[in-house]
Amino acid sequence: MQVPAQFDYERATGVRHAIALLTRYGPESRLVAGGHSLIPMMKLRIANPETLIDINDLDELTGISITDGALRIGAMVRHAELLDSPLAVEHFPILVDAERVIADPVVRNRGTIGGSLCQADPSEDLSAAFTALHAVAVIEGESGRREVPAREFHTGPYQTVVGDAEILVEVRVPIRTGSGSAYEKVERRVGDWAVAAGGAALWLDGDTVGEVGIGLTAVGAAHFCAPQAEDFLRGGPATEERFAEAGRIAAEHVRPTADQRGPEDYKRHLAGELTTRALRRAAARARGSEA
Amino acid sequence: MTTTDTTGVDAPGTAPTEVAPTQVCASTPMGYGSMRRKEDARFIRGQGRYLDDIALPGMLHGAILRSPFAHARIVSIDTSAAEAHPKVKAVITGETLAGLGLAWMPTLSHDVQAVLATDKVRFQGQEVAFVVAEDRYAARDALGLIEVDYEPLDAVIDARTALDEGAPVIRDDLDGRTDNHIFDWEAGDAAATDDVFARADVVAECDMLYPRVHPAPMETCGSIASMDPVTGKLVVYTTTQAPHAHRTVYALVAGLPEHKIQIIAPDIGGGFGNKVGIYPGYVCAVVGTIVTGVPVKWVEDRSENLMATSFARDYHMRGEIASTKDGKLLGVRVKVLADHGAFNGTAQPSKMPAGLFHVFSGSYDIAAAHCQVTGVYTNKAPGGVAYACSFRITEAVYLIERLVDVLARDQGWDPAELRMKNLVQPEQFPYTTALGWEYDSGDYPRTLQKALDIAGYAELRREQAEKRERGELMGIGISFFTEAVGAGPRKTMDILGLGMADGAELRVHPTGKAVLRLSCMSQGQGHSTTFAQIVAQELGISPDDIEVVQGDTDQTPFGLGTYASRSTPVSGAATVMVARKVRERAKIVAAAMLEVSPDDLEWEKGRFQVAGDPSASAAIADIAMAAHSDLELPDGVEGHLDATCVYNPPNLTYPCGAYICVVDVDAGTGQVKVRRFIAVDDCGVRINPMIVEGQVHGGLADGVGMALMQLMAFDSDGNHLGASFMDYLLPTAMECPSWELGETVTPSPHHPIGAKGVGESATVGSPPAVVNAVLDAIGVRHADMPLTPAHVWRAMRGDPIRTDLAID
C-alpha cells in the first residue's frame, strides 16, 4: 500500500476561511476538493504538502444553475452531478459528452470541476470543453473576486493563474442562441486519460458560423485551444468540407509528444480527426438534426 | 467419449445458434452441477481474510528501498539517518544478508537471484534495502533517509541486442560470465522438419513478439513472518499458490529445520502465477522477525508488484509454417529469443527451460516440427512464465494460431476451412505429436464446428463483405487451442527436484460430516466448492457437509500447489482416489453392520446395500458412526474411515477449445470494439459448470486485455513504462462483450473422473482470436500485441510499433 508523508489537516468553513487558512499556512499548504488527483500524488510522494485545507463543507461552491444569462457551475460540483445535470444537457451537451468519458464512476462521484481545472493536467478533459465553450473562471482571493477567461486560466502544464492564497469558486458559460456542442475522445480503455480529445462549440446564424470554439487536450495545444481553425470557420458556412479543413488546420498547430499512448504522428492525426468529428456533431446538434 | 457428428464449415445462410446461460441449481447437488460457491457468501460480505487483514501482536512493518536504475554499480549505502528515525527498528542491506549467507537465493531455474543487492542493481525496482519500523508510514518515511551512491552502467533493454558483441555483461556475479547468454534448447526433429520445408509447395513465415505482460492480481504479494523465540518455530503467513513448496524452499535456502516451519496462505486475491515463487520481500520479512524477535509484515504496493514480481511471456519468435498447395499442413518450426530478465527465475519443470512451449504444433496433424529457444539476460525484472500460461503454452498457441492465419491470408484461404482441414481427427487419439506429446482425447472438428455454428460464421463473412463495400472495418478471428495441463508425470516433471504430485486427506467424522485436506491452494478458483462436490459425488455426503482445508502446511498433506491449471487434474484426482479409499473402508464396516460379506454389497450413491435386497442397507453417515462405535469389526480392520493418498499423474490432460472473435475497427481512430466472442471449451467432465464458465469468462477478459491494451515497455534507460494501473491497463466490463460460451465434453481417459483443467484455457486461447480478428479487419498480415488504437492506426499505414520499447 502506498502511504503519504505526514501532513496537517484543516477543515475550512467558508470561502473566506479557506483563504485565511491558505494565507496562514503559505505555499506549502494545498486545498483538497475531491482528492482524486492530489491524494494519489501524495501517496506516490510526488506531492508533499505540509497542510491540507479541506473545502468539502463549502456550500457556496456547490450547485449548477442559470444566473445572469450564464450556466454557473460551482467549483465543488462533482463530475457525477454535472454528468446528470438537465441544464448541461439542454445548453451544453459537450459537458455531458466529456463527463461521460472522464475516469470512472468512483472518481466521478468525488472528483470536482474545480479540482479538475486547478489540477491543470495537460490531458484534462474539462479544460478543453470549457475552452471550446468560451467559459469564464471566477477566482476569489483576499481582495475579492476576479474573472478569467478559460483560455487564459492555464499557464502551463499543472499551472494556472490561481494564486497561492486564491480559490476557484465557479465557472460560468454564457448562454447564446443557436448553439451546438460536442466532445470526442480516444482512450485506450474506458476510464483512461485521453490519447487525444477534442471538443467543439458552434453558434450558428442560419447556416453561417457566428461563433465557434475548439478545445483540444493531450495534444500540446497551447491553452487547450485551436485559434487558427476557429478563425478559419468563423463567419463562413457550416459545411462538412470546412469542418474537415478546420481539422487539418487544427492538426497543423498542435505539438503532441510521444508516449505510451501513442506516437506524435498519430496524436496529430487525432487532433484533426476529432476536431472534425466534434464540429460535425456540434453542427447537427445546433440544427437539431443529430442522428 | 462423445463422438463426432459433423465436419466441414457451416453451410451458407446459417444463422447464429443461440447459447443459453448456465442455470444454477436451486438446492445443493449431491455431486456435480452448477451450485453456488460455498465461499462466496463470505467474500461478498467483505469477510475474506487476506494477508493484509492479519495483525499479529507486536507486529512491525517492513518496506523495501528499490533501485531507480536498471543497471548500476552500488558504490555505498548509508543507512545511519534511517536507523536514527525514532520508529525504525532495523535496516537490513545486502551486506547484512551476506553475513547470514542470505544475500542471494536460488531461483526455480538453476540460477541465483539477489535478495538485496550487494554489488550491482540489475533492473529498475530491484530490492536494495529493507526497513523495519513500527508502522508502514514510518517504514516508508525511512526509505527516504537511506542514501545510496550508484554508478550508472549501460543497460541491456532490447533483448535483440543482448548477445551483441560488446553488450554490457549483466551477470558478472557468475564466475566466468562474458555475455548475457543463459541457454540454448531445442525440441523436435530438425532434419525431418527441414526436409518437409524443402519439399513444401508453400511456406509462410512471420516474426512476432509475445510481449512482456504481468499477472496483476487484485491483491499484491506480501508476507508476515513470525519467529517464536521460545519454540524456534517460524510461522509465515504469505500470499502463495504453493505453500508446501515454499516451506521446503525456506528450509533449503535458510537452513531452517523444515518441521519448524509453518506456511499459512490466507485467502488469496488472485494469483495467476504471480504467487508461485518466493520474492526477496518474503525472505526479508523472515530475516526481519529473526533480527527483531517480533512478527514483521511486508506488503508490496501496486507499483512494486508491477515492476518487480514475476512478469510473463517476453518471447521474440520467428515462426515458419509449411503446407501443400491444397492447404495440408506439413511442418512448423520456430526460433525463439526469450527475454528472462536479470535473473533466470522462470517457474517451470526443471528439465524444461522453455516450459511446455514445445506443444506449438497445436491442434493440427503436422508431420514435423522443430523449435530452438535461446534465453538471454536483460536489465529487466526476473520471472518468466507466471500468468495463466500453463508453462509457455500461451506463447505456443499464439505462435501456431498466428502462423495459420498468416498462411491463410497469403494463400487466400478461409482460416476456418484451413483449420478444419488440418485438425487432429477424433479417431487419432491418443495422438502423438511431432514433438512427442501424447494428447489424451478430444473431438476437435466437432468443437470448431460448434463455435462456427454459434457464431453464424458464413453470415458474419457476408456481413463483413457488405461492410467493406461501405468502407467499414469488421474482422473475424479464429483460434483453436490445445492445452496441456495437470503437470505432471514424475518421470519428466519436477520443480526444484520436487515431483509434481499432490496429496489429499479425507476424514469422515462420526456424524458423517467430512473434512478434506488439500495440498493445492485456491486463489479464487472455488476449491472449497468444487472439491467438496467431488467428494459428494463419490461418497454421497452433501457438499454443504464437507469442509475443504487448504493453505496451511501444518494441516494439509504435501503437494506442489495450484498453478498451470493443475488443481483438478492432480488434486482433483487425489480427492477422487482418497474418497474411493474411504468408500472401500466404509464397505468393510457396512458389511459388519449388515452381517454380510463385503462382496455381497453394492454401492448406491450414498449407501451400501445388499445385492438383491435393497431394504438391507447402510447410509454413509450411519457407517461413519458405526466405524467409530463399539461395532465389532473383522480382525485386522481398523476403525474410522479416514484415508490419505498421493496422486502421481500418468500423463498431462489436454483440454481444447475453439474461439471466435468479432471486432469492429474505427478506421479514423484505430479503436477496436470487441463485438462478439464465442468460446467453445472442452475441459472433459465439468464438476461445476458455473465455475468452469467463470474461469472462462475471466480468461477471455484477460485475453482481450493482452491483445488490446496491456503494455509493459521499457525506455532505453530501462525505465519501466507500465508501473501503475494508469499505464498498465487491465480490461473492464466495458471492453468485454457478453461472452457466448459452448462446450463439448471428451473425458480424459486417464483421469479418474475424466476431468481436465480449465483455469488457463481462455487466457491461452483468446489472444490469438482477438489479434486475428483485428488484423482481419484492417487487412494487415501481422502486428504485435497490444493492438492499442495508436498501434492499429500505425499498422494500417504499414508502420507497426515495437511494443516492447518506448514509443518515441
Ligand SMILES: Cc1cc2nc3c(=O)[nH]c(=O)nc-3n(C[C@H](O)[C@H](O)[C@H](O)COP(=O)(O)OP(=O)(O)OC[C@H]3O[C@@H](n4cnc5c(N)ncnc54)[C@H](O)[C@@H]3O)c2cc1C
Ligand atoms: C483513475 C482516475 C482516472 C481519471 N481520468 C480522468 C480523465 O479521463 N479525464 C480527466 O479529465 N480527468 C481524469 N481524472 C482526474 C479527475 O478528473 C480529477 O482527479 C478530479 O476531478 C480532480 O478533482 P478533485 O476534486 O479530485 O481534485 P483534488 O485532487 O482535490 O485537487 C486537485 C488540485 O486542485 C486544487 N484545487 C481543488 N479545488 C480547488 C479550488 N476550488 N480552487 C483552487 N484549487 C483547487 C488542489 O489544491 C489540487 O492541487 C482521473 C482521475 C483518476 C483518479
